[in-house]
Amino acid sequence: MVENHRALASAPKTWTTPAVLPVPEQPARTELIEQWHQRCSALGLTRIERPDFEPLMRSDLALARERNQRLFTHAAPVMEMLFEQIVDTESMIVLADVTGTILHSVGDDKFLQRADKVALTPGVNWAEHSKGTNAIGTTLFEEAPTVVHGGEHFIHANNFLTCSAAPIFDPRGNMLGVLDVTGDQRSYHQHTMGLVRMSARMIENQWLSDDYGNRLRLHFHSRVEFIGTLLEGIIVVGGDGKILGANRSALDQLDMSSAALRMHSLTSLFGTTAPAVFDHFRSPLPTPMTLCLSSGRPFHVNARFNGPQRSMVMEPQITTPVLDVPAHRRDPGAGNGKRYGTLVGDTAQSADGTLFSGLHYLNTGDPQIATLVQKVQRVINRDIPLLILGETGTGKELLARAVHQDSNRAKQPFVAVNCASIPESLIEAELFGYEDGAFTGARRKGAVGRIVQANGGTLFLDEIGDMPLPLQARLLRVLQERNVTPLGSLKAIPVDIAVIGATHRKLRDMIDAGTFREDLYYRLNGLVVRLPALRDRCDLDVVARRILLAECPHATPDISPQVMSLFKAYAWPGNVRQLANVLRTAAVMAAGEGQIAEHHLSDDFLEDVQSVRHARAPAASAAIPVAPAGGDVAQPQAHLPQLPCGAAMPDAQATAVGAGPAPRQAAMEAVAPRTLGEAEVDLIRKTLADANGNISVASKRLGISRNTIYRKLRWGQKE
Known part of the structure; x- marks a missing residue:
């Protein structure tokens, strides 16, 4: 189906009561109609022509339809949806080929009978040379949308008609x-x-998608909220960076003809290259790029590629300097003869087609993540809802997009709604859409809701626990009935969506408190998975490296051992999102140096790390075991066994840790002057013993990550 079909299906139906609104009379319009009529007279037509009731023979019409089969295939479903908007309004919808011959029509039966009387029927030619001034023929001549109303028709027999036509x-x-x-x-x-x-x-957009399904497409607009709507521009880019084609909105926004645009490459148009675009959208949760014309006019850009994941390898390209591209807008390496090639085999698309990666991309060596991915893979395409739990910033949307990408819905929209970020007064309209005038402040033509936008694809409800209670009932009804009724409308719109929910809240506690509906909870939790916090993962170095590869694909800096040590000792309250922000800033500060050092980190992050250090130091010192007079103190185990990431200590070994009485000499050594590091190791060992060797429990009690426990214990053994 064409993109944004749902926009038409949910458009406000304003024809229930026909409004008699004559086309406004304007001097310029009158002069234009006169020119059109003069053209018809020059063709030898008269205004009292009788309707031509000699359509093409059936075989000739079949041949015309065969020649235009692809046009009919794309147009027919759009015509049906358009007809739903004008039903019972004495109207019809007509598709004509480039010669003006009518190929197909749908409409109200009574009006179709009236149209037959003037030969407005399949097989009849309505070009200007045959029917004079009319919307179909005049649109073909002018190559622009045209309205011909009432007496503006050249032939008097057609004066009862009002026609609005647009070229394809x-x-x-x-x-x-x-x-x-x-x-x-x-x-x-x-x-x-x-x-x-x-x-x-x-x-047109569907035609473009079919023509260039295996090519990079840039979807853009000067306003980011219009990306993904019918107002967005679309340009198609070849492997060598050349512009291959574009939709009409792109031509309008760029103020170029199609031929002029095809003379450009990405470098001459936007000052970038295809590999640079791919590299940007390989990053986790990429934001739209901001690209500028040579005039400096900015556009927000998303990239899409709907071909098979491994079907497109960017061809090596040589970029040469372009005089009309300012130097500050050229990509690094542009014009220096360097060759770039980007393999997109490991890259997928997000729900809306944005370049993205599937579940395999998330598997970075942490056993908890590996187990989670295995669970999720088993329910993909099984119509089982997914509920993702986890702290803020752990990558819940990243996981949801990966699930969508690996599903059968990958080529359909992925629509994400953050229930916590939308004001409570607007979230209902945002989700369900609304009709014109549904509430004060509503846009004149209404709006399509996010649920309808996701039709055929995946709806991701982030922070579902923050959804207002009354709205939960409406959402439950949508999930049960698979129909959406926009605000101010009586018409239900059928939807086919996969739903993924996510929250950092404890929904069961909310159910007990009466703030979350139990029936909605059980509708959402077909499979519940919990994303671990970054501090509880042992793949921080891999995650950090991937973030840097996405941010700096051409000159990826290394992370110094000192900085990585800081990272592994830090609790990361903001999780992966915080890590990405820290690395993004550090990469900019370290540009050209090849390695991120401590002085490249932002001051606020270093202050945060330092405050954590100071907070832990007194706690560690206070926890040093002191032997009472005549008493014994437990002896920490000198050599704790090495455990794999995420594993708990075996019961026998856990019992042995600190199990035996220690000699008095050990107690005396415990109170002797020691380094802070030694005190930390002893505290970790004691806490681990109290937790029966369970690394996860010990890390929560200490407020540090499991990685830190492993590293500290290894350090203690070396001592």
Whole structure:
């Protein structure tokens, strides 16, 4: 299906009561109509022409339809959805080929009968040379959307009609045909042309996607919220960086013709290269790029690639200097003859097609993550809801996108909604959409809700525990009935979505407190998985390296041992998101030096690390065991066995830790002057013994990561 079909399906239906709104009379319009009529007279037509009731023979019509089969395939479903918006309004929808021959029509039965009387029917040619001024023929001549209303038609027999038509172009700018809505001129509505143009763009975008499904596509707009809508521009980029094609919105925004745009490459247009775009969108949870024209005008850009994951290898390309691209906008290496090649075999797409990675990308060596991935892989495509638990910043959306990418819905939208970030007064409208005038402040043409946007794909409800209680009931009904009713509407819209929920809250406690619906909880928790906090993982070095590779693909800096030691000793309250922010800043500060050192880290992070150090020092000193007079103190085990990441100590060994009485000499040594490191090791050993050797329990009691426990114990053994 074409992208954004849901936008049309949920568009406000404003024709229930036809509004008699005549086309406004303007001097310029009158002059334009006169020019059109003069053109028809020059063709030898008269205004009293009788309707031509000699359509193509059935075999010829079949041949015309065969020649335009691809156009019909893309247009037919759009026409059906458009018809749903104008049903019972004495109207019809017409598809004509590039010669003006009508290929297909749908409409109200009574109006179709009236249209037959003027030969507005499949097989009949409605080009200007045959039918004079009319929306179909005049659109073909002008190559632009056209409204012809009532008496503006050249032939008097057609004066009862009002027609709104838009041309359909392929990505290279060639006209394919015309989409038209024709109705009784008494029921003219000013919004008809908007729907026709939107529908034509749907057909064009689908054509572009089919033509270039295995090519990089950049979706852009000057306003980031319009990316993913029918207002976005789309340009197709070849492996050598050349522009291959574009949709009409792209041409409008760039103010170029299709031929002029195809003279450009990514470097000459936006000052970047295809490999640089791929590298940007390989990063976890990538944000839209900001690219500028040579004039300095900025655009927000997302990248999409809908081909098989391993089907596209960027061809090596040589970028040469382009005079109209300012030096500060050129990519590193541009113009110096360097070759770049980006393999996208390990890269996938997010729900909306943004380049992204699947579950295999998340498997970075931590056994907890490996187990989680194995569980999730078993339920993909099984229609089992997924509920992801975990602290803020652990990568819940990253996991949700990976699940979507590995599912059968990968080519359909992935729509993420953060229930905690949307004001409570707006979240209902955001989720379910609304009709024109549904509430004060609503946009004039209404809005499509996030649930409808996700139709066919995946809806990710982040921080589901923050959803208001009354809204939970509506969401439950949507999940049960698979229908959405926008605010202010009586029409239900069917939806087919996979739902993934996520939260950092304890939903069972919320159920007991009456703040979360139990029935919704059981609807969402087909499989519940918990993402471990970064401090509880043993793959921090791998995660850090991947983040740096994404941020600095051409010159990835190393992390010095001192900095990595700091990282492993830190609790990371912000988890992976915090780590990414720290590394992003450090990479910029270390540009050109090849290694991130401590002085490259931001001051606030270093202050945070230092405060943690100071907080732990008194606690460690206070916990040094002191033997009472005449008493014994437990002797810490000198050599704690090495355990794999995430494992607990065997019971026999755990019992042995600190199990036997220690001689008095050990107690005396315990109170002798020692380093802070020695005190920390003793405290860790004691806490571990009290936890029966369970590393996870000990790390929580101490407030440090398991990685830190392993590292401290190894350090103690070396001593």
